[in-house]
Amino acid sequence: MAVDTDVAGMAILQKAGAIINVLEREGESSAAQISEAVGEPVSSTYRLLSTMMALGWVDTGSKRGRYRLGVDVLRIGGMLEDRLDVRSVASPILAELRDATRNSTFLCLLRHDNAVCVERIGGRDVQSLAMRLGDSLPLYSGAAPRALLSFLPNEELRATLDRFEARRRNGEAIPSEGSILREIEIAREVGYTVSDEDVTPGIASIGAPIYNHRGELEGGISVSGLRDRVLGPDVDTAEKVKRSAAQISRALGKLEDAQ
Structure with a gap:
């Protein structure tokens, strides 16, 4: 399937x-x-x-x-080759991560204030349909989007948070800046992000950033599945996700000290 x-x-x-x-x-x-x-x-x-x-x-x-x-194609066109390379590099590693965890794995890329899913490898046991190829989530929702948000360069992060604030004033239900910044601080300390049932009840996910050969944030990956199988005390999902993210980044040419 x-x-x-x-x-x-x-x-x-x-x-x-x-x-x-x-x-x-x-x-x-x-x-x-x-x-x-x-x-x-x-x-x-x-x-x-x-x-x-x-x-x-x-x-x-x-x-x-x-x-x-669309106007975005002008921007996408300049990066299309790189992004196709990202998907081709990430896919086999995400497949290995899926096999190791039996959970669904994802690759997301940044688009404005959202994360777009460009690769999804379905889990062996349970598959959530909350994020399919081509779907997007806001950067404050879900593990891969949060990985993109949390590891943005500080100047880009500040601009994104300012846009969030403007949208809040227009009535959008966006988490407070304080809560977002607390999550970002934790993510930068531990190297990964967590989504605990905030997208789909009973489903949790863990995400991590990937970087290109210039040390620039290239995307975010995540593992998603039943909460106990992702966040349970007897699983090491976070370490597996971090290792896979580092493996993808190395395959993209990132040097160990480049970020």
């Missing part, structure tokens, strides 16, 4: 890449034109376009019913 899910997820990403290629080559296009170019039914092309719009990869065109590349 997990293998089938992963294959389907990769197929979706490939179709999304094909759509981006069409829009890059042809410019603004209708769903019918895109459908013909990528060889997919119009109905499924509409669904994928909707998802890509939610991610900021596609925008509506100058005329009704037409689509064009």
Whole structure:
């Protein structure tokens, strides 16, 4: 079942890449034109376009019913090769981590004030559907998003916290800055983050940051499963997650003293 899910997820990403290629080559296009170019039914092309719009990869065109590349693709394009490398490097290590813990593993990348799931390897025992490929969570929710938030460079962290405060004033239910900063302080001390049933009842997760060859924060990984199997006294999930994160970072070229 997990293998089938992963294959389907990769197929979706490939179709999304094909759509981006069409829009890059042809410019603004209708769903019918895109459908013909990528060889997919119009109905499924509409669904994928909707998802890509939610991610900021596609925008509506100058005329009704037409689509064009989203502004985020300009930013993504410059980093696409690196990010595909991150996924290819991380996937086998996340698979090993899944096998070692029997829990689901995730790779998330930063997008604005959210973490987007770009890799998910389903657990051997219980699979939570709270985070699927392409889904996102705010940086204060879930272990991998918290890993991204907690290990942001201080200047970027301050800017993010300021945006959170502005959103609070607009009525959004975001944890207080004090509580976020306390979690960040603990995370930086122990090297990992914890999500204890704040996303899905009964489900806990542990996350850690990964770094690229420049020592820059590249993403966050996590393990998620039944609370007792993640946070129980007889498991060492946190150490396994930290080791896997360090292994991915080394594979990306991070030097031991670079961060």
